[in-house]
Every structure is written in C-alpha cells, then in structure tokens.
Amino acid sequence: MNRRLLVxxxxxxxxxxxxxxxxxxxxxxxxxxxPMSGPVGALPEFGWGYxxxxxxxxxxxxxxxxxxxxxxxxxxxxxxxxxxxxFNKYCAEMSRDEFILATGYITGGLKPLAxxxxxxxxxxxxxxxxxxxxFGPDGGPSKYPYYYSLxxxxxxxxxxxxxxxxxxHKGKGKPRVGMVYSPTAWGKDGTPEGIAYAxxxxxxxxxxxxxxxxxxxxxxxxxxxxxxxxxxxIYHGYSGASGCTAIFFKTAKKVLKDVQLMGTHYTTNRMSIxxxxxxxxxxxxxxxxxxxxxxxxxxxxxxxxxxxxxxEFAQKYRPEEYKRGVKDKDAIKDMFLYMExxxxxxxxxxxxxxxxxxxxxxREGVKKALDNLVWDFKGMFGGKKFSYKSHTIPMMQIFRAExxxxxMGDATVPTGSVNPITDWINSxxxxx
Amino acid sequence: xxxxxxxxxxxxxVGLVYSLLGLxxxxxxxxxxxxxxxxxxxxxxxxxLFYILFFDLHLPFIIALPLGLAAAAGAGAIIQRLAxxxxxxxxxxxxxxxxxxxxxxxxxxxxxxxxSHSYSFFLELPDIxxxxxxxxxxxxxxxxxxxxxxxxxxxxxxxxxxRWGLAVRATSExxxxxxxxxxxxxxxxxxxxxxxSACIAxxxxxxxxxGALSTMSSIVGLRAIPVVLIGGMDxxxxxxxxxxxxxxxxxxxxxxxxxxxxxxxxxVAPYILLLIVLLIRPYGLFGTVRIERV
Numbered sequence: 256m257n258r259r260l261l262v263x264x265x266x267x268x269x270x271x272x273x274x275x276x277x278x279x280x281x282x283x284x285x286x287x288x289x290p291m292s293g294p295v296g297a298l299p300e301f302g303w304g305y306x307x308x309x310x311x312x313x314x315x316x317x318x319x320x321x322x323x324x325x326x327x328x329x330x331x332x333x334x335x336x337x338x339x340x341x342f343n344k345y346c347a348e349m350s351r352d353e354f355i356l357a358t359g360y361i362t363g364g365l366k367p368l369a370x371x372x373x374x375x376x377x378x379x380x381x382x383x384x385x386x387x388x389x390f391g392p393d394g395g396p397s398k399y400p401y402y403y404s405l406x407x408x409x410x411x412x413x414x415x416x417x418x419x420x421x422x423x424h425k426g427k428g429k430p431r432v433g434m435v436y437s438p439t440a441w442g443k444d445g446t447p448e449g450i451a452y453a454x455x456x457x458x459x460x461x462x463x464x465x466x467x468x469x470x471x472x473x474x475x476x477x478x479x480x481x482x483x484x485x486x487x488x489i490y491h492g493y494s495g496a497s498g499c500t501a502i503f504f505k506t507a508k509k510v511l512k513d514v515q516l517m518g519t520h521y522t523t524n525r526m527s528i529x530x531x532x533x534x535x536x537x538x539x540x541x542x543x544x545x546x547x548x549x550x551x552x553x554x555x556x557x558x559x560x561x562x563x564x565x566x567e568f569a570q571k572y573r574p575e576e577y578k579r580g581v582k583d584k585d586a587i588k589d590m591f592l593y594m595e596x597x598x599x600x601x602x603x604x605x606x607x608x609x610x611x612x613x614x615x616x617x618r619e620g621v622k623k624a625l626d627n628l629v630w631d632f633k634g635m636f637g638g639k640k641f642s643y644k645s646h647t648i649p650m651m652q653i654f655r656a657e658x659x660x661x662x663m664g665d666a667t668v669p670t671g672s673v674n675p676i677t678d679w680i681n682s683x684x685x686x687x
Numbered sequence: 688x689x690x691x692x693x694x695x696x697x698x699x700x701v702g703l704v705y706s707l708l709g710l711x712x713x714x715x716x717x718x719x720x721x722x723x724x725x726x727x728x729x730x731x732x733x734x735x736l737f738y739i740l741f742f743d744l745h746l747p748f749i750i751a752l753p754l755g756l757a758a759a760a761g762a763g764a765i766i767q768r769l770a771x772x773x774x775x776x777x778x779x780x781x782x783x784x785x786x787x788x789x790x791x792x793x794x795x796x797x798x799x800x801x802x803s804h805s806y807s808f809f810l811e812l813p814d815i816x817x818x819x820x821x822x823x824x825x826x827x828x829x830x831x832x833x834x835x836x837x838x839x840x841x842x843x844x845x846x847x848x849x850r851w852g853l854a855v856r857a858t859s860e861x862x863x864x865x866x867x868x869x870x871x872x873x874x875x876x877x878x879x880x881x882x883x884s885a886c887i888a889x890x891x892x893x894x895x896x897x898g899a900l901s902t903m904s905s906i907v908g909l910r911a912i913p914v915v916l917i918g919g920m921d922x923x924x925x926x927x928x929x930x931x932x933x934x935x936x937x938x939x940x941x942x943x944x945x946x947x948x949x950x951x952x953x954x955v956a957p958y959i960l961l962l963i964v965l966l967i968r969p970y971g972l973f974g975t976v977r978i979e980r981v
Contacts, residue, residue, distance in 0.1 A: 438954070471907055498900070502897045502898030505898060506825065530806075584801060
C-alpha cells in the first residue's frame with residue numbers, strides 16, 4: 256500500500272513539475288540605461304540609486320509578488336547611439352516573453368528607437384525625457400503608444416512658469432518676459448509652446464535669446480534683456496551644473512538686478528547652489544520632483560516621504576558616498592540623481608506587480624498596467640495621485656532658491672536650498 | 688551709438704582673452720610648426736592647478752597665481768618632454784596629430800581625477816565695473832582684459848628684450864641654423880611649451896572666473912582656431928588683433944544680428960569671417976606669405 260502510494264505521489268510530482276516548469280522558469284527581465292559617465296558628465300548617482308532600489312525590490316521589497324526581477328543596467332554615456340545599440344542587443348538576446356520592460360533617459364535615444372519600440376518590439380519604455388515633441392500634443396500616446404515619461408514635458412514646465420508669473424505679477428501693465436534657451440533640441444523643446452501660452456494669457460515676451468553652452472560671456476545677452484526691460488527671465492535647456500549657467504547667473508545678478516530669474520527642471524537643483532552660489536539666490540524654478548537636498552545636507556527637510564526614503568536608502572546603502580564632500584567625484588553630489596535611479600526601481604516594481612495582479616505579466620500586460628496606473632508614487636507629490644493617461648507623470652512644483660554665504664574656516668561657502676513655493680501642479684488638470 | 692560702444696567694448700575685453708589663447712598657439716607654431724589642438728585641455732589643467740592652490744589650499748591670490756602659472760608651465764614642460772620631444776626632427780604634422788591624441792588623453796585624466804562636474808570659481812577681485820546706466824562693463828571681463836594684456840606684454844618682453852627670447856626667435860626662423868650657432872633647440876622648445884602653458888593657464892583662470900571650472904571648459908580652446916587663422920599662424924601681433932576681431936565679431940552679431948531673428952548666428956559668425964579673410968588673404972591678416980620656388 257505504502258509502496259503504491261509512493262509510486263503514485265512520485266508520478267504526480269514528476270508530472271506536475273513537467274507541466275508547471277515552463278511557467279515557473281519564465282524570468283521577468285528589465286533593461287535600464289542611465290548616463291553615468293562620458294564626456295558630457297559623470298553621473299554615477301543614477302546607477303547607485305537604481306542598483307540599491309532594485310536590490311531592495313528583489314529582497315525586502317518582496318519582488319513582483321515574490322518573484323524576482325532579472326535586471327540589467329547599462330551606462331549609455333549620454334550617447335544615443337550607445338543607448339540604441341544596447342537596446343538592440345538585449346532585444347536580440349532575450350525572448351519577448353521575458354524581456355517585458357525597458358527604460359532610458361534621453362530624447363536622443365527615443366527618436367531613433369521610435370519605430371523599433373512602438374511598432375516592432377511593442378515593449379513599454381519608461382524614459383527620463385521631458386520632450387514636448389515626443390510626449391506633448393503632437394506626440395503622446397496616439398503616436399508613441401509604448402513610450403512613457405517620468406515627468407511633465409518642457410512645454411508644460413515653461414507654461415507653468417508663465418502661469419506663475421501671471422498669478423504673482425505685482426507691477427502695472429503686462430508682465431515682460433525674456434526667454435533664454437540653449438541652441439539644442441532640448442532648449443528649443445517647449446519654448447514655442449511656452450511663448451504661445453504667454454501671449455495667450457497676456458504676457459509680453461520681450462526678448463528671445465539663444466545662449467550657447469560654449470559661451471564665455473553673457474554681458475551682451477543680459478544687456479539685451481535689460482534693454483528690452485524684461486521683468487522675468489526664463490532660462491531653459493541647460494544644466495545647473497554647467498559652466499555657461501554659472502556665467503549667465505553671475506552676469507545676470509549684476510546686470511539684471513531687479514529681474515526675476517527663472518528656469519526649468521535641470522536648473523532647479525543643488526548643483527546650481529554649489530556652482531552659482533549667491534548669484535542663484537532668489538531664483539524661481541519649476542521641477543518635476545521634490546528637489547530637496549539642502550547645503551549642508553543635514554539641513555534637508557524630511558517631510559516628503561520620498562525624500563525621506565531616498566535619504567534613508569543612501570545612508571543605508573551608500574554611507575560613504577552620502578557623506579563625502581561635493582568636490583569628491585565619488586560623492587552623491589545631488590540627491591535628486593540618486594532619488595531618480597531609485598524612483599525608476601520603485602516604478603518598475605509597481606507596474607510589474609500591477610500587471611502580475613491582473614494575471615498578465617507580459618509586454619501588453621505591463622502597458623495596460625501603466626495605462627491604468629493611478630498612484631501617489633509613495634507620497635512623492637504631497638499625497639496627490641497622478642494617472643498615466645498622457646503617458647507622462649504630469650506633476651510639477653515651483654521652487655525658490657535661498658542661498659547664503661557663510662564663513663567656514665578660511666573659506667566662504669554657500670548654504671541654502673530650493674524650497675517649494677506652490678503646491679504640486681497636475682498638468683493634466685489644467686486647461687492650458 | 689551707446690550700443691555700438693557696449694558691443695565693441697565687451698567684445699574687446701573677451702577678445703583679449705581669445706588673443707592670449709591665440710598667442711599660445713602662435714608661440715608653439717613658430718617654434719615647431721605644429722598646431723596645438725590640446726590647447727583647451729592645457730587651459731583646464733592650468734586652471735585646476737590654480738584652483739587647488741587658491742581654493743583648496745587657500746593661498747593668497749598673489750601667491751597662488753604665480754605658483755599656479757609655474758605649476759602649469761611645469762606641466763607643459765613635462766608633457767613636452769614625454770610626448771613632443773621624441774618627435775623633434777620629424778614632420779610637424781606628426782607633432783600636430785600627437786596634440787590631438789594628447790587632448791583626448793588629458794581630458795580623460797582630468798575626468799578621472801576631478802570628475803565631470805563643475806567647480807565654483809569666484810576670485811573676488813576688486814570691483815572695477817564701469818556702469819553709467821546705459822553702458823556697462825563688468826569687473827571680471829575688465830580684469831580678464833588687463834591680465835591678458837599683461838601676459839601679452841610679458842611674453843613680448845621675453846621674446847624681444849631677453850637673450851632667451853632672441854634664441855627662441857632664432858630657433859623659430861631656422862632650427863638647423865640656430866643649432867649650428869650653438870642654440871639648444873630642444874631646450875628652446877621646452878621653454879616655449881612651458882611659457883605657452885602658463886599663458887593658457889591665465890586665459891583659463893579668467894574664463895573660469897566668468898562662470899565655473901569643469902573639464903568641459905576645454906571647448907573654449909576651439910576659439911583659438913579662428914583667432915590664429917584670421918590673425919596669421921605665425922604672427923604674434925596677428926594673434927592680438929585676431930582675438931579682438933573674433934571677440935568684437937561675436938559681440939556685434941549678438942547685439943545687432945541676433946535680435947533680427949538670426950538666433951544663434953553669434954556662434955558661427957567668427958568662422959564665416961574666417962572664410963572671408965582666408966579667401967582674401969590665405970595666410971591670415973598678418974601671416975607671412977610663403978613663396979615656394981620650384
């Protein structure tokens with residue numbers, strides 16, 4: 256009897272393992288690409304945040320309902336050709352059943368991959384690009400159904416600044432706005448939409464200046480703005496960490512004394528405080544993330560749950576890099592970069608889990624999960640929820656920089672932070 | 688009229704810094720007939736050496752500046768010893784190509800050591816801004832112009848009033864003849880590279896003081912190309928005039944043409960001017976016309 260039972264049980268076990276093995280052996284594979292090195296800038300923080308986030312997801316985070324994610328991280332060195340080549344390589348090497356989600360970071364990669372991702376592979380692609388061309392009214396879900404951005408478009412960012420000017424202008428007459436943008440696809444993206452919106456709501460755009468990355472002087476540009484009697488200057492399409500931004504802000508602080516300097520996402524950050532110092536004081540900028548990383552870091556307010564989480568992660572997994580001075584190339588110079596990598600990991604876990612819960616852990620299942628997503632992103636936007644109906648996370652907030660110079664030993668060093676001055680704005684809820 | 692004065696004045700001040708970059712190219716070209724494509728990277732090396740002394744070690748400016756320039760000269764001399772000296776006697780083209788390789792190598796080393804992020808750069812020199820309301824010349828560009836002119840003066844004094852300068856000029860004229868007269872051409876080349884590196888460092892420090900310092904600052908070195916080609920590859924005076932022309936050209940285009948809708952034209956204007964000059968005078972405005980007899 257016992258022998259018979261043993262034989263029957265063995266047969267059942269063998270059969271079940273044969274029947275179930277293909278399903279249980281199926282892996283969940285995700286490719287992520289960040290610019291972590293290269294001639295334009297070394298930003299390893301992206302990768303650190305992502306690595307720590309994905310390790311947490313697969314460990315304490317519980318994976319995707321207990322299933323582990325097989326993740327791949329590539330440094331595309333700010334080079335769209337590398338980003339494209341990496342994606343092609345992974346597509347060739349992995350099966351469509353397993354490779355169900357990819358992420359990237361720049362518009363330059365999205366354009367050449369548009370057909371491959373949206374028509375051929377049909378794989379959901381999360382990206383750091385805020386391109387109005389790709390994610391704005393002329394692009395969006397109808398044209399690029401598998402592309403999703405992790406932030407509001409530049410067009411919406413510039414419009415949010417124009418709206419803020421309109422709401423906060425105190426002088427007589429129409430507010431006079433000057434636009435300064437970089438001669439890059441990035442700088443030109445969003446500028447026409449912003450200018451059209453400014454005119455629509457009754458602002459005067461009195462100057463439009465293209466200011467190059469290779470600039471050695473900004474006197475002429477600032478004098479043009481002064482002659483045009485601009486009261487607000489929107490500086491768009493630059494990184495806060497670049498030399499030309501420091502030239503512009505230093506010059507503007509002297510030439511445009513009563514003018515409100517403003518800017519978009521990548522000028523609203525900690526590096527601007529460190530590089531531009533006092534010239535950055537009073538700057539008003541829009542950002543798609545809570546940019547709270549004070550100088551010194553110990554003074555960062557921790558009310559925002561995502562900020563708190565990111566700092567806790569960095570302190571736990573990267574204690575040395577977190578503490579290192581900003582001049583150290585291996586330091587976490589701006590927590591935004593680390594948090595950005597981390598948010599990718601958290602978003603990946605969220606949509607994969609939603610797809611799994613819906614019983615469809617495939618490319619189409621992940622797309623459906625993204626399309627149906629309504630989430631507060633772990634409290635990142637002050638408890639407000641967003642949906643992915645426009646294929647962007649449409650949340651923005653406006654910040655003001657407060658910078659003071661203090662004496663520390665022999666040196667005078669900047670202290671301060673960029674602090675929110677508005678509530679979170681949901682671009683999808685505004686009739687622009 | 689006020690606009691014109693503003694545009695010309697601002698352009699001249701920045702142009703003087705370009706002149707200094709041009710001078711460094713001319714010095715090396717005259718001594719070895721090679722074009723130093725690594726000028727931008729030499730500029731960043733010199734600026735970082737000064738940065739360490741002034742901002743990290745907190746030495747007073749009066750001490751940090753000469754020490755920084757001496758360090759930059761030393762770095763230039765070392766690079767010359769390692770990369771250029773083995774090519775003496777060979778075609779100047781090979782030396783020029785080596786400088787291209789040097790540019791990549793130095794940039795990579797700088798990124799490894801300093802990373803790719805920007806370093807804040809505030810010299811806090813006395814404020815000598817000229818502000819009349821309509822006319823404004825900021826302190827930093829004025830200081831840059833003064834320092835660039837001073838460096839030019841020192842180099843001219845060295846070349847035309849010292850024995851070493853005479854030796855440099857003799858070597859520039861004819862290396863073989865100079866060696867026959869007992870001039871150590873290898874040493875002269877070393878001195879030229881060192882002096883050139885120190886001058887580049889001054890330009891780098893001034894440009895960094897306009898904004899910030901980063902390895903990406905090396906891109907400014909490209910400005911030296913229209914400067915020397917307009918002025919003449921072998922003319923020291925041409926470098927001075929060429930720099931001013933490029934600076935004023937950028938400024939005038941920025942003031943008068945860009946507001947008409949030619950947005951971004953400022954960047955290409957010096958190169959268009961360069962083409963025009965080369966069509967009329969292929970050796971530049973002050974370059975030596977070479978007549979090859981066959």
